[in-house]
Amino acid sequence: xxxxxxxxxxxxxxxxxxxxxxxxxxxxxxxxxxxxxxxxxxxxxxxxxxxxxxxxxxxxxxxxxxxxxxxxxxxxxxxxxxxxxxxxxxxxxxxxxxxxxxxxxxxxxxxxxxxxxxxxxxxxxxxxxxxxxxxxxxxxxxxxxxxxxxxxxxxxxxxxxxxxxxxxxxxxxxxxxxxxxxxxxxxxxxxxxxxxxxxxxxxxxxxxxxxxxxxxxxxxxxxxxxxxxxxxxxxxxxxxxxxxxxxxxxxxxxxxxxxxxxxxxxxxxxxxxxxxxxxxxxxxxxxxxxxxxxx
Numbered sequence: 001x002x003x004x005x006x007x008x009x010x011x012x013x014x015x016x017x018x019x020x021x022x023x024x025x026x027x028x029x030x031x032x033x034x035x036x037x038x039x040x041x042x043x044x045x046x047x048x049x050x051x052x053x054x055x056x057x058x059x060x061x062x063x064x065x066x067x068x069x070x071x072x073x074x075x076x077x078x079x080x081x082x083x084x085x086x087x088x089x090x091x092x093x094x095x096x097x098x099x100x101x102x103x104x105x106x107x108x109x110x111x112x113x114x115x116x117x118x119x120x121x122x123x124x125x126x127x128x129x130x131x132x133x134x135x136x137x138x139x140x141x142x143x144x145x146x147x148x149x150x151x152x153x154x155x156x157x158x159x160x161x162x163x164x165x166x167x168x169x170x171x172x173x174x175x176x177x178x179x180x181x182x183x184x185x186x187x188x189x190x191x192x193x194x195x196x197x198x199x200x201x202x203x204x205x206x207x208x209x210x211x212x213x214x215x216x217x218x219x220x221x222x223x224x225x226x227x228x229x230x231x232x233x234x235x236x237x238x239x240x241x242x243x244x245x246x247x248x249x250x251x252x253x254x255x256x257x258x259x260x261x262x263x264x265x266x267x268x269x270x271x272x273x274x275x276x277x278x279x280x281x282x283x284x285x286x287x288x289x290x291x292x293x294x295x
Contacts, residue, residue, distance in 0.1 A: 001262060002034040003294060004084060004236060005287060006272035009058070013280040018065060020280075022077045027284050031291035035082035035114060036074065037270060038067045042092050045124030052121055053206055068101045075109035083109055086236075086270060087118035087185035087204060091139040092129045095146035095163060096170065103151065103174045111175030116204050116236070117144065118185035138162065141195060144182065148199050152178035183236055188216030193223035202234025202268075210264035213237055217265035236268035237261070241275055251276040251286050258293055269293075 005028040007021050014020035025036045041064040048056040071083040083105070090098065106113040119140050120126065126133040142160045149156045150170035157166040174180040182200040186192050196203065203220055205213050213235065220233045239261050242253035254276070258269065273286045 001258070001266075001294065002236075002268040003032075003290060004035040004037050004086070004268060004270035005033045005290070006037050006039075006086065006270050006274075008037075008039050008272055009274040010277075010283060012274075013277065013283065016063070018070070018073075021070070022074060024283060024287075025074045025078055025081065027287055029078050029081040031287055032294060033081060033287070033291060034268070035084045037084040037086035037116070038065070038070050039086060040064065040067045040088045041122070041125065042066075042089065043125055043128045045122055047122075047124065050121070068105050071113070072105050072108055075105065075112065080112075082112045082114050084114040084183075085116045087116040087183075089120035089125070090117040090143050091131055091136045092120060092125065093143065095143040096150065096168075098143065099147040099150040099170055102147070102180065103170070103172050106174040106176075106180060107172050113174070114181040114183065116183045116185055118204075135162070144199055148178050151180060181234070183234060188219050190219060190223070193220045194226070196220060196233075197223035197227040197229060201231075202236060204270075205235070205237045208238050208240040208261070210261060213261065213266060214264040232267075234268055235265050236270055237266050238270050238272070249275045251289055255290065255293055 007024060010024055011018050011020050028036050044060040044064070046060055048060060067085045067088050075083055102113060102115055119136055123133045126136060131139065139162050142162050146158050146163060149158060151173050154169040154171065155167040158164065183202040183204050184196050184200055185204040185206060188203060197220070203216060205216055217233065217235050224231070224233055239254050239257045241249050242257065244250040244253060271290050273283055276286050277283050
């Protein structure tokens with residue numbers, strides 16, 4: 001079972017100091033975590049009540065650091081831990097720039113980038129970036145197709161509904177070329193599964209329900225078989241957060257859910273320490289407890 005430490009919000013326990021994420025990433029590396037992850041929003045609007053997955057965890061004015069830049073800082077201060085986005089809103093990025101930025105980070109980190117991507121949910125974010133919210137799914141898939149092309153061959157050409165170019169070189173390419181890990185934070189439908197099986201490596205389910213995970217994994221696994229793939233999809237998700245008798249999220253109780261979630265299909269677990277800590281002194285303790293599930 002691979003372990004991912006979600007860095008979301010942890011800098012707030014250090015007065016908002018972004019450099020604290022270096023120290024926390026080094027803790028995770030020392031404790032044997034496979035990856036650290038960061039989240040993404042380019043801008044925020046006021047309509048947080050439209051967040052489709054429950055109550056949005058932060059106010060509109062909270063800072064959101066650009067994820068690939070943040071991971072570059074962490075890459076320069078770690079040696080082996082993988083660097084993940086969970087998730088980067090791909091259609092907000094020009095595909096050539098996304099391909100370039102991702103490949104550059106992968107080169108700096110010597111092949112440690114894991115790119116988790118999603119569609120985004122906030123219309124104001126797309127309006128500000130000048131990208132069609134209504135067409136974001138179509139733009140999303142063209143963006144990923146272009147990235148894969150630019151990461152594999154040169155020169156390349158592409159002709160789609162939103163992007164068109166001929167005879168383009170884009171270097172450097174990722175250390176693993178087109179096989180740079182791509183995980184998708186999307187609703188698992190047969191159509192999405194087929195697309196993921198063609199270009200990606202796995203799925204990041206937004207819900208912790210074991211039924212949701214099991215059904216999604218089955219759909220994606222079938223798509224992998226249809227595409228003639230011999231590998232199994234990577235399923236990276238969270239455990240259900242368990243509350244103790246005082247109404248407080250409890251990491252020990254939450255980790256007891258690991259076996260059941262693994263049986264449902266998770267083969268990589270992402271845990272967000274922010275849910276379980278009260279201050280900076282708790283972060284190492286919580287990370288250590290999580291790391292012990294690998295023993």
